Amino acid sequence: MERTLIGDLKSKAGERVLVQGSVSVRRDQGKMVFFDLRDRSGMAQGVVLPSEDLAMVVAKELRPEFVVAMEATVTERPPKNVNPDVQNGDLELHIHAIEILSKAEIPFELGSEVNLDTHLDHLPFTLRSEKSKNIFKIQATIAEAFREAMRGEGFVEFQSPSLVGGDAEGGAAAFKVDYYYDQKAFLATSPQLYKQMMAGVFERVFTVCKIFRGEKHATTRHLSEAVCMDFEMAFIKDHHDVMDMLEHTIKHIVAKVIEEHGDVLQKMGVEAPLIPAKFPVLKLREAQKILGVSESEPDLEPEHERALWEWAKKEHDSDFVFVTHFPISKRPFYTYEDEEDRGYTKYFDLLFRGLEINSGGQRVHDYTELVERIKQKGLDPSKFAFYLETFKVGMPPHGGCSTGLERMTARMLNLPNVKEATLFPRDLNRIDTLLSTDEKK
């Protein structure tokens, strides 16, 4: 018999079907046994009636998470037994035969509220909970919507290398790789330099890739391994072109998440993001003035970022706010200085509900200036010859930005810790062990 998905049972009333899935709960009534059975398409109640002697023997053995195949007749429930609060509450499966495909022994009830640490220690199990499944389905939608928006604007997706010969940003701590005999190698902390090279090839490019940062700290917003959604575009006027493009992609992402998962957001008690007609934009110094903090600080502190969210909500009905014009001294060598606001950059951060989820801006595209800027940072331009060739062979004005996928997911769903929006989070203390077969110790 062909497998029938639980989501399709409604159209099979009266028919005998084969369903396969996992037992969620068993309610043993003595002479009758009820189950909730779920598969990828949904949940339905099954019942083993007293007349089903053979099935009853197996039914008594079943426990939560047992994987089973059942032959059953799809039956409409009598009106008094209809349960309007659950999926398929108007029908049930009258079970004739049960085959146990896999037994299960679970550490605790699936979906119970556990501490983050416990959740992470049992990921193969806890990721199966409704909440986790919803989080990562939505995350998949975010990445998909990003790609959609990019393709719609003529961007070409490319694959960025993870093994690189140096640390592009200079600041972030890179993981060293011991492999090459005579060259240093690292895991990429950003696709930045490759993105620029590719903008020279296709004008408009994007990538969704892993980045690795070995920063020695533990916070609710940092991971050693994260996913970034980056794009880079040529022939821009200035950073506002990048911001407009970013705003367009964010709006597309939010709209698609609401369209496909609006009911889930509601069930999770999460409000849809506040999207104004136009995201508010503040220069760093304006933001500092609003917050009443010193305008000589080179960046905003997390506390200030959260305060700025309050401001954006109140003044602009927005969960998003751009902050631009950070001092050039604190930014990488490729950052474009604003000719009309010397000492400050055509760069921005995008804050979403008080957390930096994106940063980007216009890059230096003039070869001579770039060499000069590398020197100013105390770096050796000859070490950047490969990258610099991009500009030597002619490069249009360009810019781009990078969105943290986990951060965006976490803010979208009001998850306090970004690790909750990461399937298998790695940080200073955590990496999955007990995977290898030859671990003898």
Next chain:
RNA sequence: GCGGGAGUAGCUCAAUUUGGUUAGAGCGCUUCCCUGUCACGGAAGAGGUUGCGGGUUCAAGUCCCGUCUCUCGCGCCA
């Protein structure tokens, strides 16, 4: 790395400001009862070296020191 908080049953947590009998609860688990449950219900039961090491005391889950782990905040950043 620095600073707060925490570590008690499989999970989530209690254990009276001021140390005191055999460390409790809910959920889960095991066995039994139950023909309409849907977080089923009922009865009984198992389950703990209170993270680890040391100390103070007649007496330590509780106080002190060390150590490990988790968690939150901060520098940095996606």
